[in-house]
Amino acid sequence: MAAHKEIRLTVRSLQEDEETSRSFTAAWYPKEKNGYIRYQEEESDMGNTTTTVKVGREEIKVIRHGDLQSEQTFILHRWIPGFYRTQQGIIHLETYTHRLAVHLVDGIGKICWDYELRVQGSSAGRFSLTLDTEPALLH
Numbered sequence: 001m002a003a004h005k006e007i008r009l010t011v012r013s014l015q016e017d018e019e020t021s022r023s024f025t026a027a028w029y030p031k032e033k034n035g036y037i038r039y040q041e042e043e044s045d046m047g048n049t050t051t052t053v054k055v056g057r058e059e060i061k062v063i064r065h066g067d068l069q070s071e072q073t074f075i076l077h078r079w080i081p082g083f084y085r086t087q088q089g090i091i092h093l094e095t096y097t098h099r100l101a102v103h104l105v106d107g108i109g110k111i112c113w114d115y116e117l118r119v120q121g122s123s124a125g126r127f128s129l130t131l132d133t134e135p136a137l138l139h
Contacts, residue, residue, distance in 0.1 A: 004029045006136035007107055009039055014128040025136060028107030033057075035107055037133065041068070053111075053131065055102060060113055074113050076100045084119075094118040098126075108133050 009026040012019065026039035034056045041049040047067025054061040060074040072082040074097040082093040099114040111131040117124040 004038075005107065007037070007133045008136050009037060010132040012130040012132070015125050026133070028133070030107065035104065037107070037131070041066075055104065055111060057102060058100070060100065060102075060111065074100060074115055079118075092120055094121075104133065108135060 004027040007026050007028045009024045010021060011024070012021045022042075024039040024042070026037050029036040029038065034054055037053040037055065039051055041047075041051055041064070049064050049066035049068040052063045052065070054063070058075065062070075062072045062074075064070045069085040070083060070093075072093060072095055073080040074095055076097050076099075079094050079096045082095060084091040084093055094117070096116040096118075097113055098116070099112065101110075101112045103109045104111065110133070112129065114126065114128045116126050
């Protein structure tokens, strides 16, 4: 990818009453109509995995490469297929997005979306994600 700038990314996920929050050093890659946030997953269960979030005005796509591979797309009021690849095979996912809001200026700001998740055709619950980005602190 082209030139980028370093940002600080906080990912907050809410499922029912369980909230998780993780922070990463990430890179923002601006493109004509989209932008991309790329960061390295640092959790032991994710192994060596790079996550790329493609940010558009009306679509968010989360792509993971490495030890874990998955793809999920979020478009308001639509069921969109995705997948999660394991050593045992591919798990089929579907997401239905209820809310999607992108408020970024040059990669800094907030992205929020709420969605329902189906795994292999069965409901896996409703989720709310918030990605907060801010300038990286200079050392």
